[in-house]
Amino acid sequence: MQSNPLPSESDEILLAQPRGFCAGVDRAINIVNEALSRFGAPIYVRHEIVHNKYVVDELRAKGAIFVDGIDEIPRGAIVIYSAHGVSQQVRQDAAERGLQVYDATCPLVTKVHVEVVKLCKDGFTVFMIGHAGHPEVEGTMGQVESGIFLIENLEDVEKLNFSADERLAFVTQTTLSVDETKEIVNALTKKFPKIIQPKKQDICYATQNRQDAVKFMAPQVQLVIVVGSQASSNSNRLRELAEKLGVPAYMVDAPDQLRPEWFEGKKRVGLTAGASAPESLAQAIVARIQEFGPRQIRSLDGVVEDVTFSLPKNLTHPV
Known part of the structure; x- marks a missing residue:
C-alpha cells in the first residue's frame, strides 16, 4: 500500500542513517588493498571479499583474483579469506598448498x-x-x-x-x-x-542499525532505493523490509539500473545502502536520480557508528 504524497516545498531524496559500509566490510576491503600494495598482483581471494559487484570489480581491476576453491590457487601464493569466514576444511586445504593466508573474516x-x-x-x-x-x-x-x-x-x-x-x-x-x-x-x-x-x-550491529534506519525512513517516503547487489543478504533484507512497511522498493548496484518511471509522482524518495555497498556508489546513484528531475537531498537522523576493526597483525607487522 502506497502512502499519499507528503507535502514539501520541493521533491526530496532522504538518506537513511546509517547506510553502507560496516566495520567488517571496511576492514576486509582494506586488507585486500594493503596486500596488493605490499606484495603486488596477483592476490587471490577465496570467495567474493564482500557481496558487492562494484567493490569486487574495482579490486579485480587492481589485480585481485577471486576464486571459489582453494585448489584454483597456485601453491605458495597469497590468499585472503572473505569477510564471511571459512570452514576448517578450507584452512586445512590452504595449509596443504603452502598458501600465505591473510584472514579478512569479520571479527x-x-x-x-x-x-x-x-x-x-x-x-x-x-x-x-x-x-x-x-x-x-x-x-x-x-x-x-x-x-x-x-x-x-x-x-x-x-x-x-x-x-x-x-x-x-x-x-x-x-x-x-x-x-x-x-x-x-x-x-x-x-x-x-x-x-x-x-x-x-x-x-x-550494522544489520540491525540499517534495518532500524529503514523503519524510520519508510513512513516519510513514497519509494525506497536500496544500493546493493543481488548476492547481498543484508541488502535484500532492506528491500524486503521497505516493501513490508508498504513502500515500493528497488535494489540496484549501478546508476544505469534506475528507471525514470519509478520516480514519477514520487515527491520523497528514500535511499539506503547495504553494509557491503560503498558510499561513492550511493552518491553516484543519488546523482542519477537527480538527473530525472531536481530534488533536494536531506540526511535523516540516526545512529552514528564508530566501530572499527584492526587489520591482521601478520599483514601490518609481517614476520
Missing part, C-alpha cells in the same frame, strides 16, 4: 566460530539460524565435524527430534537482524526451554 563472525567450537566441545548440539548456501553459514557450520544443524524456517524447528532436557544451543548468521530471527527464536525457546541463547552482542 563478529569469528566470535560466533569460537562459540560454536566451545559449545560442541562442551557436549552441546548447536542449531544455526541462517540461509543455506550462504558462505557465512558454510563457514560457521564448517568449524566442527558434527553436532550442528541448520534452521532456515519454522518448519525446520518443528522437525527437530530432540529431548527438551538435552544440551542444546543456537547461534545465528550475523547478517540477520533480531527481527528476522524472532519467530524462529521464539519457536526454539518454546520447544526447548533450556536452550542456550547467543549473547546479544553477537548480532551484527
Whole structure:
C-alpha cells in the first residue's frame, strides 16, 4: 500500500542513517588493498571479499583474483579469506598448498566460530539460524565435524527430534537482524526451554542499525532505493523490509539500473545502502536520480557508528 504524497516545498531524496559500509566490510576491503600494495598482483581471494559487484570489480581491476576453491590457487601464493569466514576444511586445504593466508573474516563472525567450537566441545548440539548456501553459514557450520544443524524456517524447528532436557544451543548468521530471527527464536525457546541463547552482542550491529534506519525512513517516503547487489543478504533484507512497511522498493548496484518511471509522482524518495555497498556508489546513484528531475537531498537522523576493526597483525607487522 502506497502512502499519499507528503507535502514539501520541493521533491526530496532522504538518506537513511546509517547506510553502507560496516566495520567488517571496511576492514576486509582494506586488507585486500594493503596486500596488493605490499606484495603486488596477483592476490587471490577465496570467495567474493564482500557481496558487492562494484567493490569486487574495482579490486579485480587492481589485480585481485577471486576464486571459489582453494585448489584454483597456485601453491605458495597469497590468499585472503572473505569477510564471511571459512570452514576448517578450507584452512586445512590452504595449509596443504603452502598458501600465505591473510584472514579478512569479520571479527563478529569469528566470535560466533569460537562459540560454536566451545559449545560442541562442551557436549552441546548447536542449531544455526541462517540461509543455506550462504558462505557465512558454510563457514560457521564448517568449524566442527558434527553436532550442528541448520534452521532456515519454522518448519525446520518443528522437525527437530530432540529431548527438551538435552544440551542444546543456537547461534545465528550475523547478517540477520533480531527481527528476522524472532519467530524462529521464539519457536526454539518454546520447544526447548533450556536452550542456550547467543549473547546479544553477537548480532551484527550494522544489520540491525540499517534495518532500524529503514523503519524510520519508510513512513516519510513514497519509494525506497536500496544500493546493493543481488548476492547481498543484508541488502535484500532492506528491500524486503521497505516493501513490508508498504513502500515500493528497488535494489540496484549501478546508476544505469534506475528507471525514470519509478520516480514519477514520487515527491520523497528514500535511499539506503547495504553494509557491503560503498558510499561513492550511493552518491553516484543519488546523482542519477537527480538527473530525472531536481530534488533536494536531506540526511535523516540516526545512529552514528564508530566501530572499527584492526587489520591482521601478520599483514601490518609481517614476520
